[in-house]
Amino acid sequence: MQSTSFDAIVVGSGISGGWAAKELTEKGLRVLLLERGRNVEHIKDYVNATKGPWEYLHRGGRTTAMEEAYQVLRRDVLNEKNLAFWVNEKESPYTEVKRFDWYRGYQVGGRSLMWGRQSYRWSDFDFEANAKEGIAVDWPIRYNELAPWYDHVERHAGISGSREGLPQLPDGQFLPAMPFNCGEELLAGRLKDAFDGKRRMIIGRVANATKALEGRSACKYRNACWLGCPYGAYFSTQSSTLPAAAKTGKLTLKPWSIVTEVLLDKKHKRATGVRVLDAVTEQTTEYTAKVIFLCASTLNSTWLLMRSATDVWPGGLGSSSGELGHNLMDHHFRAGAEGFLEGLDDKYYFGRRPNGIYVPRYRNLFGDKRDYLRGFGYQGSASRDGWMRAVKELGIGATFKDEASTPGPWKFGATAFGEMLPNHANVAGLDHERKDKWGLPVLKIDCATGENERLMRKDMINDMAEMLEQTGAKDVSTYDSGYFPGMGIHEMGTARMGRDPKTSVLNAHNQVWDAPNVFVTDGSSMTSSACQNPSLTYMALTARAADFAVQELNRRNL
Amino acid sequence: MTSETGQLRLISRREAIRRVSALLGGAAFIGGNRLLAAVENASPLVEGSVGEFAAADIAFLDEIAETILPETKTPGAKAAKTGAFMALMVTESYWPAEQRIFREGMRKIDEAMKKAKDVTFMQATPAQRLALLTALDREQVRVMDARDAAERREKGLAPRPATARAAKADQNLPDDPNNDLPVVGVSAVGEVPKKPAHYFRMMKELAMLGYFTSEIGYTKVMRYAEVPGRFDPCLPYTPGDPAWADHA
Numbered sequence: 001m002q003s004t005s006f007d008a009i010v011v012g013s014g015i016s017g018g019w020a021a022k023e024l025t026e027k028g029l030r031v032l033l034l035e036r037g038r039n040v041e042h043i044k045d046y047v048n049a050t051k052g053p054w055e056y057l058h059r060g061g062r063t064t065a066m067e068e069a070y071q072v073l074r075r076d077v078l079n080e081k082n083l084a085f086w087v088n089e090k091e092s093p094y095t096e097v098k099r100f101d102w103y104r105g106y107q108v109g110g111r112s113l114m115w116g117r118q119s120y121r122w123s124d125f126d127f128e129a130n131a132k133e134g135i136a137v138d139w140p141i142r143y144n145e146l147a148p149w150y151d152h153v154e155r156h157a158g159i160s161g162s163r164e165g166l167p168q169l170p171d172g173q174f175l176p177a178m179p180f181n182c183g184e185e186l187l188a189g190r191l192k193d194a195f196d197g198k199r200r201m202i203i204g205r206v207a208n209a210t211k212a213l214e215g216r217s218a219c220k221y222r223n224a225c226w227l228g229c230p231y232g233a234y235f236s237t238q239s240s241t242l243p244a245a246a247k248t249g250k251l252t253l254k255p256w257s258i259v260t261e262v263l264l265d266k267k268h269k270r271a272t273g274v275r276v277l278d279a280v281t282e283q284t285t286e287y288t289a290k291v292i293f294l295c296a297s298t299l300n301s302t303w304l305l306m307r308s309a310t311d312v313w314p315g316g317l318g319s320s321s322g323e324l325g326h327n328l329m330d331h332h333f334r335a336g337a338e339g340f341l342e343g344l345d346d347k348y349y350f351g352r353r354p355n356g357i358y359v360p361r362y363r364n365l366f367g368d369k370r371d372y373l374r375g376f377g378y379q380g381s382a383s384r385d386g387w388m389r390a391v392k393e394l395g396i397g398a399t400f401k402d403e404a405s406t407p408g409p410w411k412f413g414a415t416a417f418g419e420m421l422p423n424h425a426n427v428a429g430l431d432h433e434r435k436d437k438w439g440l441p442v443l444k445i446d447c448a449t450g451e452n453e454r455l456m457r458k459d460m461i462n463d464m465a466e467m468l469e470q471t472g473a474k475d476v477s478t479y480d481s482g483y484f485p486g487m488g489i490h491e492m493g494t495a496r497m498g499r500d501p502k503t504s505v506l507n508a509h510n511q512v513w514d515a516p517n518v519f520v521t522d523g524s525s526m527t528s529s530a531c532q533n534p535s536l537t538y539m540a541l542t543a544r545a546a547d548f549a550v551q552e553l554n555r556r557n558l
Numbered sequence: 559m560t561s562e563t564g565q566l567r568l569i570s571r572r573e574a575i576r577r578v579s580a581l582l583g584g585a586a587f588i589g590g591n592r593l594l595a596a597v598e599n600a601s602p603l604v605e606g607s608v609g610e611f612a613a614a615d616i617a618f619l620d621e622i623a624e625t626i627l628p629e630t631k632t633p634g635a636k637a638a639k640t641g642a643f644m645a646l647m648v649t650e651s652y653w654p655a656e657q658r659i660f661r662e663g664m665r666k667i668d669e670a671m672k673k674a675k676d677v678t679f680m681q682a683t684p685a686q687r688l689a690l691l692t693a694l695d696r697e698q699v700r701v702m703d704a705r706d707a708a709e710r711r712e713k714g715l716a717p718r719p720a721t722a723r724a725a726k727a728d729q730n731l732p733d734d735p736n737n738d739l740p741v742v743g744v745s746a747v748g749e750v751p752k753k754p755a756h757y758f759r760m761m762k763e764l765a766m767l768g769y770f771t772s773e774i775g776y777t778k779v780m781r782y783a784e785v786p787g788r789f790d791p792c793l794p795y796t797p798g799d800p801a802w803a804d805h806a
Contacts, residue, residue: 059771063650182792221786353787387770396626405803475719
């Protein structure tokens with residue numbers, strides 16, 4: 001008989017849950033790590049990782065049968081190669097009051113297996129923005145409280161990047177930076193000159209190891225990360241936090257474990273454990289622990305809170321403020337510009353760098369003032385066009401074919417990732433009319449961008465065109481491929497941190513105000529969205545909260 | 559298309575699947591359920607067929623692809639079994655409205671050849687095929703470019719900069735023949751519905767996809783390093799050297 005009593009329970013095994021399991025076990029706690037989906041074993045279960053691109057029946061594309069089965073995924077990321085890492089939508093539906101693209105990964109490792117790996121620190125421009133502008137509520141923490149935890153997680157996760165001394169994008173504990181290619185080198189130099197250093201192009205900061213780390217090889221420049229890496233070269237739960245947690249001998253990992261509710265001792269307002277539904281056998285088991293970390297991802301952690309302690313608070317655990325489920329955010333993107341670079345036709349590169357360039361935010365900073373709040377950063381790259389360029393070109397036959405087989409012109413393209421303001425009206429709640437495969441009422445999501453994002457989007461498109469024109473790019477064209485909330489796969493908020501239990505769900509240490517031995521450390525906890533990719537901040541918040549939880553346990557406060 | 563030989567040889571479903579796989583160069587089956595269904599429902603099951611494409615149709619598509627991507631110093635599209643790949647993609651990845659346009663396109667090409675040269679497309683010489691498909695290519699580029707320009711206007715985006723390619727396009731060709739067709743697929747809320755492409759754009763796109771992503775395309779036409787092991791950001795390039803292929 002397996003034990004059902006632990007020191008800590010972690011719900012979810014993605015980026016945040018993996019970090020919670022690592023930190024808590026390394027501090028001596030016996031941890032139960034619960035994952036609702038299947039197990040994915042490092043390397044062994046990356047079944048397509050070393051397959052030749054020609055070995056896929058549809059060469060990686062999609063079929064109409066796939067499009068019918070994946071009505072959400074088909075809107076963007078659906079593909080033949082890593083389909084097994086994405087949620088089965090028929091088993092786990094949700095309701096869209098307005099279109100909301102929710103791309104989920106229900107397996108051990110969660111979306112740490114397919115994430116984009118861009119890893120940027122936030123700064124006080126981000127943590128202070130709400131308070132300064134009177135938007136939503138103030139973050140209860142500042143950069144200096146999180147900085148040592150950024151240091152801590154970067155050292156283990158392995159973030160490569162360059163030190164730039166930019167106040168809006170603090171430097172970190174970086175592995176050697178990946179280089180610019182010659183096209184990017186040219187543009188970066190010209191950009192610095194053209195905008196007097198105010199707009200900068202830097203190499204992306206990415207969770208790909210450029211030097212070997214414990215149990216992990218250095219990046220082999222295959223650029224197939226999203227299939228799972230047989231070298232463990234990028235950060236995932238499997239490559240990084242899970243082996244560290246397992247090494248302590250204090251970890252129990254249970255896949256196929258859907259947590260249906262957090263159990264509460266009403267008298268003491270403390271969680272006592274969780275109830276787990278086995279996704280395969282549908283048997284129910286209760287597990288007890290002193291502390292509980294909810295790391296099930298934004299929306300999923302909130303969904304679990306809404307199902308918990310409803311006899312005390314009808315809206316669920318953490319709902320006393322009236323903010324649980326509210327202030328859902330994402331990053332809006334898919335807008336920018338592209339152009340061609342001249343004078344480099346005798347230059348090429350070798351290797352597939354799994355990373356691009358970054359143009360850190362410059363809008364509404366350092367004296368700049370726009371008709372909207374906050375800002376955006378650009379992600380993109382320069383490359384020589386491949387054979388696909390020729391599909392749209394005029395021509396067929398021998399010369400056409402031989403030409404298409406050689407590298408095309410140098411092209412640069414970038415899309416902006418823009419901050420989305422927190423808005424109480426952007427909300428997720430339970431849809432009692434609709435159940436998932438396991439009989440749980442599904443989430444109903446009602447979320448839209450507003451006027452601030454609309455105004456920002458104009459700059460997102462026009463600024464890149466301006467930068468390309470001023471750095472000598474040719475045939476510059478702008479694009480807006482359209483955006484709906486969720487598409488950024490940077491969903492944040494719905495259980496925000498704050499300084500006041502009347503207006504926030506979590507305190508400064510990610511504790512649920514209504515039950516302080518329950519911590520929520522994933523994207524649900526975010527009070528604003530900044531414009532930097534958020535995962536590194538989830539890692540830092542989780543490590544910080546785990547440290548605090550163990551201190552509080554030792555002080556017998558939990 | 560009619561069968562080349564008229565000798566239909568009925569085969570088992572399992573055998574048909576094995577042969578489709580062989581036609582595609584031994585590609586492993588991944589999620590090919592729809593193909594299995596298509597193979598099962600095709601009646602009768604004919605050796606060398608893919609879905610509703612008979613062996614003769616695949617031979618026809620091979621010649622279309624070979625005309626677009628002929629053997630030069632590197633193998634041509636036929637060697638990469640491009641016709642069978644095109645048939646598979648139309649069967650499995652195209653919606654019914656697109657499948658209809660593609661099949662009608664095959665018929666139109668044959669008719670145009672008969673009208674111009676009094677021979678079928680299969681009977682025509684490589685030079686006759688190249689002349690006909692070159693005209694169709696001009697037509698599709700003009701139609702698709704006009705559609706792209708209209709979509710940009712609707713979105714309020716500036717027109718694309720004029721390029722050498724656009725300047726070369728023939729301005730005296732007929733209007734978009736697909737203008738009145740229904741949209742395809744199941745559109746998500748707020749999604750811009752997709753209009754079927756011009757049939758020759760479909761053929762060119764599928765031929766190029768099938769050819770360049772085949773093992774021949776990756777390893778004999780382009781250069782492919784499965785594990786580069788390093789990133790060299792700036793190397794000298796000599797014109798004519800093949801491209802390094804992407805992984806994804």
